[in-house]
Amino acid sequence: EAGVTQFPSHSVIEKGQTVTLRCDPISGHDNLYWYRRVMGKEIKFLLHFVKESKQDESGMPNNRFLAERTGGTYSTLKVQPAELEDSGVYFCASSQELANGELFFGEGSRLTVL
Amino acid sequence: EDQVTQSPEALRLQEGESSSLNCSYTVSGLRGLFWYRQDPGKGPEFLFTLYSAGEEKEKERLKATLTKKESFLHITAPKPEDSATYLCAVQEGSNYQLIWGAGTKLIIKP
Numbered sequence: 001e002a003g004v005t006q007f008p009s010h011s012v013i014e015k016g017q018t019v020t021l022r023c024d025p026i027s028g029h030d031n032l033y034w035y036r037r038v039m040g041k042e043i044k045f046l047l048h049f050v051k052e053s054k055q056d057e058s059g060m061p062n063n064r065f066l067a068e069r070t071g072g073t074y075s076t077l078k079v080q081p082a083e084l085e086d087s088g089v090y091f092c093a094s095s096q097e098l099a100n101g102e103l104f105f106g107e108g109s110r111l112t113v114l
Numbered sequence: 115e116d117q118v119t120q121s122p123e124a125l126r127l128q129e130g131e132s133s134s135l136n137c138s139y140t141v142s143g144l145r146g147l148f149w150y151r152q153d154p155g156k157g158p159e160f161l162f163t164l165y166s167a168g169e170e171k172e173k174e175r176l177k178a179t180l181t182k183k184e185s186f187l188h189i190t191a192p193k194p195e196d197s198a199t200y201l202c203a204v205q206e207g208s209n210y211q212l213i214w215g216a217g218t219k220l221i222i223k224p
Contacts, residue, residue: 045211091157098210101148105157
């Protein structure tokens with residue numbers, strides 16, 4: 001069974017440019033999450049989809065970040081325009097259940113903003 | 115503010131030398147506490163869920179325990195392949211997002 005896949009694995013962009021990260025969850029997982037880890041800090045929650053609906057987007061830092069999950073399958077996270085502080089590793093995870101904390105993570109997309 | 119604190123930040127052990135990692139938390143209504151393992155360049159990998167004080171879970175050389183304020187991850191007779199960063203996270207009562215600690219980097223020397 002394929003795991004959670006993320007693309008690209010690493011992206012280097014200039015400040016002010018746009019980047020779109022993609023996540024393909026495990027087939028059949030209704031719950032999809034985005035987390036990120038900036039250098040030297042803990043992993044932080046960004047948002048949570050249930051199918052195509054945003055269940056919780058309280059962790060999105062500002063309106064430069066836009067997440068979508070069209071059709072309840074893959075998800076994209078767009079950063080426009082990117083700022084230096086957006087650099088970090090963006091993790092996507094999926095799960096079947098909400099409460100048991102068993103999330104399946106992708107390997108992450110490392111974003112470097114210069 | 116909800117907080118998860120892990121200690122130590124790093125731990126070096128000889129192969130076979132048992133030890134414990136600590137995760138202390140301050141949340142208003144714990145829904146669950148979770149341990150994950152993360153290898154370099156990979157995403158976190160789920161290990162255990164603990165829901166209530168007194169609960170214990172075991173997997174191979176790892177055992178996780180939970181009290182009202184902290185959790186311990188005990189590692190018995192570790193092997194070099196147990197080297198990784200161990201992450202603790204909690205779910206607070208009103209939502210399902212995970213609140214993470216900074217992790218403990220464990221290095222097991224052969």
